[in-house]
Structure formats: C-alpha cells, structure tokens
Amino acid sequence: MTRPFTRRRFLTIAAATLAAGVARAETAATEWHGVALGAPASLTIRGDRRAAETAITAVRAELQRLERIFSLYNSDSALVRLNRNGWLAAPPPELLEVLSLSGQIHRQTGGAFDPTIQPLWQVYAEAAGAPVPDRIESAWARVGWQHLRFDADEIAFARPGMALTLNGIAQGYITDRIAALLKARGMTDVLVDMGEIAALGTRADGTPWRAGIAAPDGRILHRVTLSDRCLATSAPSGTVLDPAGEVGHIFDPRRRAPAGAQRVASVSAPSAALADGLSTAFCLMTPAEIDAVVAELPGARVETLI
Template identity: 50%
Template sequence: MSPLPSRRRFIGIAASAAGLSLLPLGRRARAEGHLVTWRGSAMGAAAFLQIHHRDRAAAERLIERSLAEVRRLDAIFSLYRDDSALSVLNRQGMLAAPPVELVAVLEECRRYGERTGGAFDPTVQALWILYRDHFSRPGADPRGPSDDAVRAALSRVGFEHVLFDRNRIAFARRGMGLTLNGIAQGYVTDRVVAILRESGIASSLVDMGESRALGARPDGSPWRIGIADPDGPERIDGIVEAVDRAVATSGAYGFRFDAAGRFNHLLDPRTGASAHRHRSVTAIMPTATAADALSTAFSLLPEERIAAVLRALGTGEVRLIDGKGERRVVTA
C-alpha cells in the first residue's frame, strides 16, 4: 500500500532536507555553547533535535537514545515500510497482539475523532488510494473519480469500523486501511520529549515531523518556530514563539493529486472531498499529538466549529489563513 505523503510544510527552526532514513549522529551533532543539535530525517519528514546540556557527551548519548526510540516507533507506524505493524494490519485486515503504542495511538484517534465530530479519521486511506489510482492513469478525467467510485471508497471509511483492544485490531469491513500520518509524527515527537524530560532535560526543541518545545530556550526566551507561506512553502509566513507548546501546520499545498490542484491529500472522511476551506491551519497545543491531529481535522472545519472544539478542550490556539489570504487567530 502506498504511503500517504506528508502534509506538513511548516518550517522548523532549523529543519532542512527531508528523507526516509535517520542520519547518523556523527559530525551533524555539534555543541553550540550548551546546545547540542542534530538534524536529519525521521518517519518520512525532516527532523530536528536540540538539547541544552552541560555535558556534550551525555547529550549525544541522549540523542542516540531518542533516535533509537524513533526507529522503533517507525517500525510500528510507517506506511513506507512493508514490514511495519501498520502495513501488516492494512494488508491483512487484522493484527493479533498489536504493539501497545499502536493501540495507544488508536485511542488518541478515537478521542480526536469524537472531539471533532468525525473530521479526524485515519481510515481515509481508502479515499487516498482511490484518488492516487485515478490520477496515476493516463488520460485521467480531470474532474476526479466518479461519484460511484467515491461512494464505494466511503463505504470503507469510518473509524467506528476499526475494532481494537490490547489483544487485537481488526477491520469490520473488507478493504479498509489506516494512515496515521496525521497523528503519528506528533506522537513520536511527544515520546522523545518524554525521554528528555525523564532524563532531566529542561530546555529542548524536538521536531520528529511535528515541533514541540520543552521549556524555554536556555536564556529564558521562547523557542521560535516558523510557519510556511502557503504560496511558497520554502518561505516563512510567520513565527510562533513557544514555551512548553507544540506546533503543527496543515495545508492543501502539501500534496495535490492533480496539476490543477483541485484534489489534495486533506480528505474529508464524511464526504470524500478534498479540503479547500483554509489555505493553512496551524494548531498550537500542549502536546504534539494534539497539534498534529487537530491541524488535520481543523482543515475541514469552519472557524466557529474550531472555536467550539478549543473551548471544549479548554486550551490551544489556531492560526488560520483563509482562501483570500486573510489571517485570523482562534483561541480557547
């Protein structure tokens, strides 16, 4: 099963080229005063880790430990790997004795699906495959798949048809599939933050596909995380100053199935249509898991519904760029 391309185009404070494998620490880790920095890639996205530590050797060991955890989790969540737990589940429609982390992420999927009225739903993989296959054919109809084809794919969408507990995960309908690209990178980022915090680190910036600041910078100032310009994702549109906060951005510009850009990867599990309501949605939340999931779901929701979700959560901020390029901030 082909992977869902990354929807993230926000610019981390120092993240650069994307790739599919983790780079070794080696000369890419360096001490900058009391900051030790690693840059590479993880889970199909640019990755970045910066730790404030008085002992460079201890910091490098901690980075290696963090990257080992990322590699372990990648073997669970990745759609790029045929042998990952998720790929096996999608291929077989059932997985016995699933990894506890996979069950934990599915529980988070259920939580954010319920919070957003079904806008967050990882079973949209069936829709992604439909659009991918349609537009990969020579002479594909630029209007997209037929209504009948969309309805058929929608019959295989719906998180209520994913049955799971700690012993087993199973799809209730044949042909279903999951993509966790809208939440797994955030979860992995949170796991790295937990490792650092347990090791006594009080100042760090972690980006394993989504960004999360642990504490403030060593000098007490906020970490600065760039948000990409939807008209030119290589440019920075704005800056988020973060202390103990996570930042995730979704935008239709991240991947388009067709040259005209009518069909993008932000697919509505309720209708099968692509998202066009907002050009960019940035969620600022206490955890990267929340920011990741909500930036995906909020791409499909009107501003008033986003505000209602934030009020129910009692936390968070969302920065929107609408179709006219107007910018607004929604808070809890």
C-alpha cells in the first residue's frame, strides 16, 4: 500500500508545545514523551514527582492495552481482527463505548461522521490519491454506518469487505482514558496530549493551561485557555494521500468525495472523544449545519473553523 504523506500530528504537537513551554518553567512539573497509536504523545503533570513517575508507568501500560484494541497497524488488535474477519465476538467494552459515541455523533452530524469510510480511504491510499472510478464505486458499496451491528456479544458487518477506521475519535477517547487514569490517582493539574488534548486543573500560578491551534503549515490560527476541558483539531491536509497534497484523508460520506484539503476545524468540549469526532465531522459541514449541532451540545464549542 502507498504510504500516506502524514502531517496531521503537527496540529496537536504545535498546540501542546505552547502549553508545555510554560510547564517546563514550573519546577514541580514532571514530563513524559512517548507514542500513542503510532504518533507522538506527551504528559505534563504538576505535583509530587515520585507519584507522577509511578503514574506514568501505569499510563504506558494502559496505552499498550488500548493499542491492542484500536490500532489499525497492530495485526492482532481488536479493530484489525474485526476488519479482517468481518465480525468480532465478545468485543472489548472500550470498543463498544467508542462505537456507541460514534453512532451518536453520526446521528447528530447528519451522517457526516462515519467510521465505515475505511474502504474508500484504502482505495485512495493504495492509488496515491487517484483511484480508477470503478474502484471508487466498489468502495462506496462497502460504506455505511447502517450496515454495522454491535452489542456486548458481537460486532459484525452486514456487507462483505466493510471496514472501520476510528482515527477520527480513538485518539480523543484514549486522551480521555489517560486523563481519567491520572485523575483517579489524585493528579489534579495535568496536560495530556495523546493526539488530542485534555487539560485538568491549572498551571502553577493558578491560571488555565494554554494551547495554540496551528494550521498544517505551522501558522498559529488561534490561542485558547483550557481548564478541565479538552481540545481537538482536524484538517484533511493533516494527512494527504497524493504527492501534490490535494487529496486529504477525511472523506465525506454524504457527498461521496474527499473533503477540501484546506479546511481546519478545532473544537473544545468536556470530552476529548466528543471534541475529536466533532472536529472530524465539522471539516465536512457548512457553518449552518455546524451551528445546529453545537446548539444541541451546550458543552461543545467551535474554537477555529477556516
């Protein structure tokens, strides 16, 4: 398969770096940098260093466990097995939780958010952004949230060749899980970046954490403050599928086409998973459609939309 031309992580790295730059000036901050779902991740924890280091060990173990559920590149992950076989018995509760939230966001966005879009992504990625029309039509026949069935006993596709990608929500979900793990261990002032950002509590001076929302070219579009709130940013050109950079990785299941490459959507919400799913969908929606969704979700706020 042709490898996508990845730039997406710069969006979150740029946001986290602004906040982490402040945190490094705090003497009581412990930092960790690692990998989550194959991309850079980081933590900044204020408080007792020994307790923070013990918590980081637990975080690393939790990340490995969640990778075995959500990774698209781990050949034995729950998601890969589902895509390979078309069904998955006794699915992990975390996967069911993400699918339930995905279904909610699918309904709220009028179908703009649809994780069953993976077959189309595969076709465009294999063809470096320029697949033949017959392959596109074949892929669309295998797309559709209504063809997915799931409960505690089994997840199953109703059509052969279907597949899921949870890249538009799993990073946010993992961010939430890590934030909850740290909070349960008594960590009250934490900045989590597992692909999306969760900010707990405050910085040492009592002010909120700070983040910058960056475009794929590195320009800071907007600066926000976060306290007990999450932030997610999506842009089709964050990962491009063709050498010219014109075909982004986010696809519109309603228009049956790739999204415009230049869109950037950033959303803050109480949950990083919700912010992640909404930011993905908002790359495909009109301002009026977005306003209608946000009106139904008082905890969500559009921070940037260009």
